[in-house]
Amino acid sequence: DADVTQTPRNRITKTGKRIMLECSQTKGHDRMYWYRQDPGLGLRLIYYSFDVKDINKGEISDGYSVSRQAQAKFSLSLESAIPNQTALYFCATKEGPSTGELFFGEGSRLTVL
Amino acid sequence: AQRVTQPEKLLSVFKGAPVELKCNYSYSGSPELFWYVQYSRQRLQLLLRHISRESIKGFTADLNKGETSFHLKKPFAQEEDSAMYYCAPGGSQGNLIFGKGTKLSVKP
Numbered sequence: 001d002a003d004v005t006q007t008p009r010n011r012i013t014k015t016g017k018r019i020m021l022e023c024s025q026t027k028g029h030d031r032m033y034w035y036r037q038d039p040g041l042g043l044r045l046i047y048y049s050f051d052v053k054d055i056n057k058g059e060i061s062d063g064y065s066v067s068r069q070a071q072a073k074f075s076l077s078l079e080s081a082i083p084n085q086t087a088l089y090f091c092a093t094k095e096g097p098s099t100g101e102l103f104f105g106e107g108s109r110l111t112v113l
Numbered sequence: 114a115q116r117v118t119q120p121e122k123l124l125s126v127f128k129g130a131p132v133e134l135k136c137n138y139s140y141s142g143s144p145e146l147f148w149y150v151q152y153s154r155q156r157l158q159l160l161l162r163h164i165s166r167e168s169i170k171g172f173t174a175d176l177n178k179g180e181t182s183f184h185l186k187k188p189f190a191q192e193e194d195s196a197m198y199y200c201a202p203g204g205s206q207g208n209l210i211f212g213k214g215t216k217l218s219v220k221p
Contacts, residue, residue, distance in 0.1 A: 004156075033208070035211075040122065040213060041213055042119075042199060042211045042212055042213035042214045043157075043199065043211040043214075044211075045208060045210075048208060058208075090156070090157065092157075101147075101159045101162070102149075102157075102159070102209055104156040104157040104158070105156060106155075106156045107156060
């Protein structure tokens with residue numbers, strides 16, 4: 001089945017370490033997103049990409065960077081992790097420019113000590 | 114600025130009771146509105162969108178443009194409805210803006 005896959009699913013790291021969260025999709029969608037989920041704060045958009053050459057900052061991009069290696073791959077990096085980046089991170093895809101439905105990955109739980 | 118408000122962090126009802134999860138939005142133009150659901154330990158998934166006007170798992174949502182609301186309703190809650198629910202109006206460039214979510218707990 002076409003799907004959205006995130007790796008790793010869980011990661012514990014220390015302050016100052018570099019972390020990469022990876023997302024791959026087999027849906028053939030052009031648009032990919034990274035969201036962060038925190039209790040009481042809902043989902044907040046970190047970065048989004050409309051295609052390989054088009055990357056945009058979302059609501060809370062500070063402290064994060066992304067790379068769209070291919071249509072199917074969109075990675076989120078924390079160059080120097082800090083404890084308040086402890087959260088559940090979701091990748092999502094969408095087919096096209098209209099609002100449409102988002103398809104989510106299973107999430108990557110990151111803990112920064 | 115485009116905003117979405119879900120006023121209840123937690124909503125607790127008994128099985129068989131009606132349930133209404135509130136959502137209010139501020140948005141310029143005519144937004145497309147969605148409800149997403151996240152069951153325990155599962156990924157978020159689309160529950161329903163206002164354009165399709167369909168009922169999923171017994172849930173319905175009516176767009177009230179005058180009140181800028183998109184409340185989610187179900188006449189008889191089931192235990193399996195316990196989940197986190199997010200209201201999401203379409204934002205700029207087709208991006209979805211999510212509310213902070215309401216945790217629905219349906220007690221036996």
